[in-house]
Amino acid sequence: MATNAALAEILLEIADLLDLGGEKFKPEAYRRAARSLQSLAEDVRAVADRGELATIPGVGDAISEKIREYLRDGRIEYYDRLRQQYPAGLLELMRLPGLGPKTARRFWLEVGVEGPQELKDAIAAGKLNGLKGFGPRKIELVRAALSAPAGSGRRATLVEAYDLAERIVAHLRATTPMESVAVAGSLRRRRETIGDIDILVTSRDPERVFDAFTAFPERRATRLRGSTKETIEVVSGVQVDLRVVAPEAFGAALQYFTGSKDHNVRLRTIARDHELKVNEYGVFRGEELIAGATEEDVYAALGLAFVPPEIRENQGEVELASLGRVPRLVEAPDLVGDLHVHLAAGAPTQEQNALVDRALERGLRHLGIVVDGVDGAKAGPIDALRARAAGRLMVLRAVEVEGWAAGSSGSAPPHDYRILRPGTESSPPSKTEKPPPGGFAVVAHLGTPDAPPDPVAAGTWARWALEGHAAMDIGPGWPEASIVRRHVEAGGLVHIPSSPPTDGGDRSLLALGTARRGWTTRERVINASAAPPLGGAASRPAKSR
């Protein structure tokens, strides 16, 4: 595991242990530091080497010292000491849904339970009966949590969460009248993985919306249902929250429930400094509602420029917003080409033509095609496609070279540029390993939605791309936004797929979101330029015909 993630995990566990001890504010402090590490744009070791650990939000003297200890000794004494104070099973107990540190601690001290199995036995033996604050419903809740199916409450990949949210929204739209519906939460921020899906609705008839939500075919269980929100778990184990809000508060609610938590805390602090209060119902001066219908209003009321959802992580965006200097992130209309489209050599002419026609419909200016299953020296269908494009679209011929072990092999021109495929099946390259010689315009196939690249490997490939002046291909949820951000801030280029996939769905939106999450601006996107800089290519691009 990458150092940042491993350290974050330890800090989170320290937080849980402190919770068990009844600490009031320390746990949240450790969690905040952990979240900062998780979204840190570089290896924490590099930050430590520069002596700048304290610049990380939520990291002060004490946590800095613990981080240094970990980097030096591979352990943190404070953490080891805390762990000795409680049975390991208590942490498992407090992580069950509906249970927390207080409850776990009471089970331990008052019933002598040290873990999930012992708790099961204790319930079966009726040892919880008569325990103060534990009625039959509460005991049943605990019992159900203990026997929850495997995978319950798990995190989903970005693509999985996106598709699920699309199905839920479609179901709601088809079955109940709503004024507006939006997806919020970490899915809207395009996080790499999604803990729970947040859906926001305005409607005059909340009960009807909840009824429709309850009737969603994939629902497995309802966690809770009140007058403003309902939480369900679907069969895949993912949790979905639905909230109904008033139209005049839609923007405030969307802002609030989009998060991130740390971003919102910053906003509320700023509000307080302006003698304002912000919550999911709006921005208030005293009792008076001064903003809330749109997100733009909410930010404006706080004297801030609008912040795109993808970068709301308290990673410097709030400061820039207060100065009115939020970067303009790449947007879908900026993508004027695609340099990485595959076409089977034997594909029917109709399918080949559709590739060009779709690109023309989208108004693309260039299209780079890898023809699979044909000798690179042969023209394949490229000439025919060039004729079809008839000067309206620059059709480029790309070849893919697989694996760093491939050496200098690969087809000779005539191709316009080469794409490096590091070879995800192989073991990741070492830090000192070099890419194969010869230039590349794009480094691609770094992962798939189900198998995102290992962060260390992705970091190496990003470096290859940077050194070779090639663009790093972005996928939905990978590489991690922190790697993308470090790459583009170092001056690197990215490639964002823009052609709609042939298998339906429009997940190219998600790759765009991942790029935006990495603070990518248009200038850093190789296919946002009408004349893509293919300087890293083995040969110069052919002239447009």
Add this chain to the structure above:
DNA sequence: GCCGTTTTCGGCCCGACTGTTTTCAGTCG
């Protein structure tokens, strides 16, 4: 434990929901 263009000490977001409660504690996001 962290943080501060009013603070280096005294705060720390805040509301919904649930179960068990005659007014609240715990959990969650």
